[in-house]
Amino acid sequence: MNDKPEKFIDENGLRLDGRQINEIRPMTIKIGVLSRADGSCYLEWGNNKVLVAVYGPRELHPRRLQKSDSALIRYRYNMAAFSVEERVRPGPSRRSIEISKVSREAFEPVVMTQLYPGAVIDVFAEVLQADAGTRTAAINAASIALADAGIPMKGLVAACAVGKVDDKLVLDLNKPEDNYGQADLPIAMTQDGDITLVQMDGDLSQEEFKQAVEMCKEGCRQILEIQKEALKNKFADDTAVNIPDDIDEVTYVEAIVEFDIEEDEYPEEDDISGESEDEDEDTGSLDEEGEPEDIEEEFIDIVEEAADEEEITEGSDIREQ
Amino acid sequence: MEREIVLPGQLLSENKTDSGPGTYVKDGKVYSLLYGIKNTRNKIAVIPFSGKYIPSGKDFVIGTVIEVTPSNWIFDIGSPYDGLLHVSEYPKRVESDRMPGIMDVGDSALLRVKDVNPSMKVELSMRERGLKPLKVGRIIEVVPARVPRVIGHGGSMVSMLKKETGCEIFVGQNGRIWINGNDSDLDHLTEAIEMIMQQSHTTGLTERVCQFLRNEKDVADAEESIDAEEDLAEEEEAEDEDESEIAEDTYRKVDALLDETDE
Known part of the structure; x- marks a missing residue:
């Protein structure tokens, strides 16, 4: 197997697949592709194809795994047997267990697990076709699937990798760059720029590392835009009906025990029980305030913290083979 | 009139006192916790598109x-x-x-x-x-986040459904709806509830569902004998009057309630 290209970057500064060094591969996202799951997402990123299903929060068995004060997140990263040329042996491997662990930890800071004590949130990420960067692709998809499942999160998580080929840093490695490159640095971060996952394979100097994190930040910002776009457009298909007006009156006002209740015993105290105070409302005449929409601009400086604050699993096996 | 779709982590307000259900406060600013629709009234709340039922007292x-x-x-x-x-x-x-x-x-x-x-x-x-x-009836499961839609503003939807179909209805906050009545009415009602679920983010839904149920009823009636049809038509008229009365009443009550809470 010696299909190592002679040059990764041509004289015009373009890479093997014609991208700039700081350009990510095209990404397409479909939401809600699995009807049985509570939330799901199918994501294509270059030649990567990833399907993520989210279940939960649901009851956790065995009970000994339950955490009394928060929900447990279970993340299962798995490569389909047919996802690469050479058949992947089914079942958990050293590599997939490791990726599952670090990916789970990438989500733990953003998911509001404390709201669901004793429950579990299951995330299943299946790689259908692999072409370098599947863990980042899976994280990007999982982030959307979690949102689709209605799970409270402090923000979305975006992930992407920076690598080094021909002594140059490049964003979002493809297969040959990953296999024969000098380094690979996948990073996941929240929209505030807080890093939740860092791994590294190969060598980078300190200078390069800082620069790589900067590049990654920009890549993640672009990915976050794509994620947001996808979520906002989920209901764009039925634009005809997308003019909500008196929608979702959060009136828990009538919790409705209405059989044929006679007027006099209409349970008045039920009406105002609990939520109604802040949630009752009238016929949907609400004033939209011009809200600032873009917060993602605020990718704050994280380079410094990134290095010392976060878990760095150096020398871990990044290769997709 | 359109309500904005918001995403987790989206900035909703600079004022932390605006924080309502489905939001969180960080550094004095309010952000969304959920993927859903923003509801700005008194406080900013986010109503999720989906999610599990989490029990709370008095539900x-x-x-x-x-x-x-x-x-x-x-x-x-x-x-x-x-x-x-x-x-x-x-x-x-x-x-x-x-x-x-x-x-x-x-x-x-x-x-x-x-x-x-x-x-x-x-x-x-x-x-x-x-x-x-x-012991009797059927249970329909719906997305818990859309239960308020089945109930309608001040119970308008649910009372309309009851009047139009003559069925008993109990809407649980956990997204389960119990209905009881005769079989064909239950079928219509089930379809109507499915319709509510599919179009839950649209406006004027109560009207449309009402129309839908009346059409269904007309079709059913057409199959019966002329005598029965006449009887039914009369009944229907009577029901219509009945309904408007009740609806008004409900609204009055809700208005009173709103007044109370506003103070």
């Missing part, structure tokens, strides 16, 4: 028995947490060995959440008017 729910213990029925209430109904919370005194005779595994019941403790132990109660074990 009405529909549960299914999954286990009978010597002193408790354990109910599946469509949430990550099971509910406990202690025998003492059953309206009548029951001996332990008779419990399965009243409700056995697989039976459903209309219940109320009495209390939820911090470790999410859910205590249920049946000591309230209208709550009972279910």
